[in-house]
Amino acid sequence: MTITLFVNDHCVSAIELQDDIPTVVDVEIPTTLLTESDPLYVSLFEAGGKKAGKSDFFVSMMSFSQDMLLPSQKWPLMTPGQFLRPGSDPDRQRLPDQMLCGGWHNPDGAGIWSLADAGRICFSVDPDIVRDGVLLLDLSRMGSDRQDDSITILANGGAKIAEAKMPGGTALQHRILVPLDAAANSRGEVDIRLIPNNPNWPSRSEAHPDYRRFGVQLLGLELRTFDGAGGKLLMLDGWHDWEPDGRWSAASSVTFAFRTRDVAQAPVIHAEVLPGSYGDVGVSLHYAVNDEASLEVQVIPGENQEILLPLIDFVEPGIHRVSLSGIEPVSPMSLGLNEDPRPLGIRLNSVSFGAAREIMDNGWEGNLSEMGPAEEVS
Structure with missing residues (x-):
């Protein structure tokens, strides 16, 4: 069976299907076919124009890359000098939509906790500042009874790009420097995860009414650039x-x-x-x-x-x-x-x-x- 994929009434791809064999297809859609406002229309038809019936095939999942997202859906843009302090306290702020893209509890006072090791942060920057840019993350965590507690920052793909050692079960705020040229891709998109080792939370070691699995507490993030002593x-x-x-x-x-x-x-x-x-x-x-x-x-x-x-x-x-x-x-x-x-x-x-x-x-x-x-x- 041949299925044609239409985006906004334009045919962009033909997909060959075989009986009872799941097929994963990556389709690159020209940006000229994307509209400047919602909605984005995606249609699937049998070759020849006849609309496929429910018994012919089904779609189990459909996802969109960053380049395909419409302006209303793209990751928020951070600019040099911007300082964000998440939390529910009056002097805190709600982070832009889509910046916390999975693995977070609701804002709590002076910060927001990740769900165990699932905390993920996504945003974009001007590609021209990647070479000279640094992301400053103000973080905390719940200490364990071990002496090698740390927080690791992973880039998209799993590469370690920064780490903060927090020995002795300390729960003090710690500032981590993340070089943008290690975290961002060529389009200026940053997708990082915050990973605590020795995970710990109140109900893990003792009876406690709060059963949430706390990972890393995000207290602030700031974008800065090297601009002194010749950019050093x-x-x-x-x-x-x-x-x-x-x-x-x-x-x-x-x-x-x-x-x-x-x-x-x-x-x-x-x-x-x-x-x-x-x-x-x-x-x-x-x-x-x-x-x-x-x-x-x-x-x-x-x-x-x-x-x-x-x-x-x-x-x-x-x-x-x-x-x-x-x-x-x-x-x-x-x-x-x-x-x-x-x-x-x-x-x-x-x-x-x-x-x-x-x-x-x-x-x-x-x-x-x-x-x-x-x-x-x-």
Whole structure:
């Protein structure tokens, strides 16, 4: 039997069927046949134009790819700088339709929980920003009694593109950086899943009236682009706005991200601490890269110093997240320096990059490259 497929009264394909043998058919429909508004008419006829009767064949399933969807059905578009905070609380918002495309409970307070490991997020971006874009996911989970709890981000097809380690049963909020060039296809479509290991929920280990299977709690998602230091730097949390000489920290713990493409490189931050805030003694600056163990360096207040953050364990190019802590902000006004009432901690003046292995083997002096001046730190 030959069946012809019509879309909006145009014949687009002929399908050959054999008795009692199920047939799966993929049909590419020209976009010129798609209307700009609902409905989309799909018809199946016997060859020759006679409409097939119910006893002739049946269709068990029909699905549409993203390219075939009408504008009212496509995944929502996210733009750089957009920050979404799902939940039912007054300061939260409902996510756009079709963004949570399967595996989620209803919004609950300050977030929304996935159903075990089935949480899926779908949206689209401008393909031109994929190279420089990063998706920031604010996530939490219920900890288990094991020490290797984590959340893994999988792309469409199952490839792991990001992971957050949450040892010790912690349920604190965690921010994960997902590179768009690892998550998006050539059309700018992003389809990811959030997978917790060691799944746990209240009724799993004890008597509890809530039997929902919680996986990952989505607290927020934001789209950002690398736009500082020649497209290598992304300022994240805890910073004041840009100033001509750099950016001051506004909190005792701040984060930024950098990326390398060609060879593994180590960042050298050019920074200074507010004069007078710690007298003439050095202050300990703690830093951690990609949530690994924290290290410590000494910083002298009032001096613009070049501080090496070694990355000897990383041999591949990629995105690295850096956290700085240990310097409590204080206002220049309280120190009698000027009339600025803002709490200021450490000022990041610029960032240089050098080959990591050369820096570790030979010392970093003379090996710096591609220095980002202060006005590029944003």
